Amino acid sequence: MISTETYQLKSAQPLTEAYTNRTDPRIEALYGYHAGNEQDWTKRLDSLRKNGSTRADASSLAEVLRAYNEKAGGSAKTMEGIELLSGGAPVVIGGQQASLWTGPLLVIHKAVSILGAAKSAGQQLGTPVVPVFWIAGEDHDWDEANHAYVITAEQELSKLTAERPQGPRTSVSRSLVSEEQWRQLADELEQALPHSEFKGPLLEQIRQSSEHCSSLSELFAKMLTMLFGNDGLVLLDADDPQLRKLEAPMFQQMLLRNDELEEAYVSAAHHVKELGYALQADVNEGSANLFLFNKDNGDERTLLYKRDGGFEDRKGSASWSKEELLQILEEHPQQFSNNVLTRPIMQDYLFPVLATVLGPGEIAYWALTGGAFRVLGMEMPIIVPRMSFTLIEGTIAKYMTKYELSFADVMERFEERKEQWLKEQDELAIEQKFGEVKTAFAEMYEPLLQMASNIQPGLAKLGDTNKQKILEQIGFLESKTTDAFNKQFEASIRQLERIRLAILPGGKPQERMLTMAVYWNRYGDAWLQKIMEVPYCRTGGHEIVFL
Structure with missing residues (x-):
């Protein structure tokens, strides 16, 4: 079960x-x-x-x-x-x-x-x-598309990346990836992943799938x-x-009724904001909410804007009349593309x-x-x-039990719980004793500071600076002492960090990274x-x- x-x-x-x-x-x-x-x-x-x-x-x-x-x-x-x-x-x-x-x-x-x-x-x-x-x-x-994150044999987060092909910014499906690049990426994955009984079949499947693939x-x-x-x-x-x-017929409708569509998006944006919610997509005045793959610029995917009864790119360096776009649509519908607001339609x-x-x-x-x-x-x-899921391996579950960490602890307050665990191991009460010394020093120093300032008011600032430097030095010694003490728990710290890496890699939910x-x-x-x-x-x- x-x-x-x-x-x-x-x-x-x-x-x-x-x-x-x-x-x-x-x-x-x-x-x-x-x-x-x-x-x-x-x-x-x-x-x-x-x-x-x-x-x-x-x-x-x-x-x-x-x-x-x-x-x-x-x-x-x-x-x-x-x-x-x-x-x-x-x-x-x-x-x-x-x-x-x-x-x-x-x-x-x-x-x-x-x-x-x-x-x-x-x-x-x-x-x-x-x-x-x-x-x-x-x-x-x-x-956004060119990478994958894995956890290496050294328990580190590694990002494997495919370099972008040369040329204008066109779609991911039109950005060609060479066979050599596929081989290189598979080799990098092989180097990164720990050895296992499934590693060979995994890599073989990836290499076979990559054959004759021209794009991500x-x-x-x-x-x-x-x-x-x-x-x-x-x-x-x-x-x-x-x-x-x-x-093509729907793109035609989107061009012919673009003003009505824009009005609908703008109205909805106003309504969402009036209800107190932030917008999660740009609703820009004059945007056609359509892209055109511009043949004159190497198939660059260009967002269209409405100006003076026609359409332009953002900078106004290329323009088309509505009739020209309808003609392009009739002859080359593959040059059109939706944005996030027209894709649902x-x-x-x-x-x-x-x-x-x-x-x-x-x-x-x-x-x-x-x-x-x-x-x-x-x-x-x-x-x-x-739905979303977090996968927890047996070793990670054992570590969580060992350190009494719930899933919520890892997701919401990991650093706090880690520091708490280390403090609980501190039988010497390092933080408490250094705190007592700092308090005692401040109390003993105050009469001296008062006496010096009474003799010459200008000494008050010097005395306060001196006090802060001494407290900083005490704090420095406390930090070094704490680090030396924590070295006794390096194995435990590694285990704790392994929990974080598995569940919250790079500080983000597992599903968004790995x-x-x-x-x-x-x-x-x-x-x-x-x-x-x-x-x-x-x-x-x-x-x-x-x-």
Whole structure:
């Protein structure tokens, strides 16, 4: 039986907390449906069935998805899901930017949540619900995508990084990675990971998956297929040229009705701020909320702004009329791309989205999109908070027991608890005795300071400076004495730091830093199976999983 504990992970997004826990009735209108309301799932499905004619052609979409997933090594179960999509089956969808291998563990958590939500919905509604992962290969922030963190054999956090190809800032899917670079990255991973029985198969799988991959997005898709293909996860790359052809009618609407969409985003932003919440996405006046891959500048992904009835880049160095953009769209739809505010609409145009699985930041900025959906005669799908997990290995659990540390202690007050433990070992009462000496010195010195200042007032400042220097020297000796005493506990300090490295690497939650290779190397696929066995919860939550 799987061993888990539930932990209330603190979110940096008050709006997300309010939505998830339903603590602020004022925000319900921003989202409409709620994942925790079972009736909303039935309502949303009924709505999808009534409005099927407003979406992209399902059979054409299935054809694009079939080709993409075949290239990624898609399983028979994934192909079954695509066949269901061609017949109009609803989906649960979520996504992430493509990252090196699979990026941080939160990507795995997102995929697990998508699968869980689709299965749960299908059981309730009595109809197949297809799980879809949207790879945001159109994003151009290479520095967010190009790395993975591992824990080395020396118990250090190591960042493995793929250098950005030369040229303009284009999408991650269009940024080419050479075979030599793949080999170099795999070699660096081999050097970094501790030896284990699973290390050889892991590296072999990564090297095989890298063959004939031209981008981070392609390898990302292959790795997700390897991990979740047998569970039926359907993948797409948002920068797929064939997908862009299907998206062209919605891009046309976004261009023709751009002013109305902007007004909806700006209005929502004002409303969110009036409710006392911070914005989690930029709503800039004049922004078209669309990107164009500028052929005249090496396919650089350029955000469009509206000026004087036309469109320009941010600096005004390139411009297009609305008619020119519509012409480009007709001839080269692959040159268009969504931003975070228009992507939700495009997603809903392509698929009958029953629900979308989102992280905390995403839930917060989706609050800005409800009015934009309505402008185009659509409605926001059900927002499902993704589940999150912390993996705790047996050795780490033993250390936590040894030092009487709870999970909350590590997440919320680790340094304080570490210092407390060291003080408890101090039978000599070093801090107390030095404190007594400092107090006694200050008391003895005060009459001398008073006498000197009475003789000559100017000596008061000199005397006070002298006093502070002596106290500093006493403090210096205290620090050296404490360090010398703590050296007796170096092994314990290493164990304590190992706890922090495993659970809060780099001072951040495990899921935001470590890549799955850390655990695959230690446990094969057993770590993933344990996550998959955790009971699914539609309103998210954080589970501690003991390996």
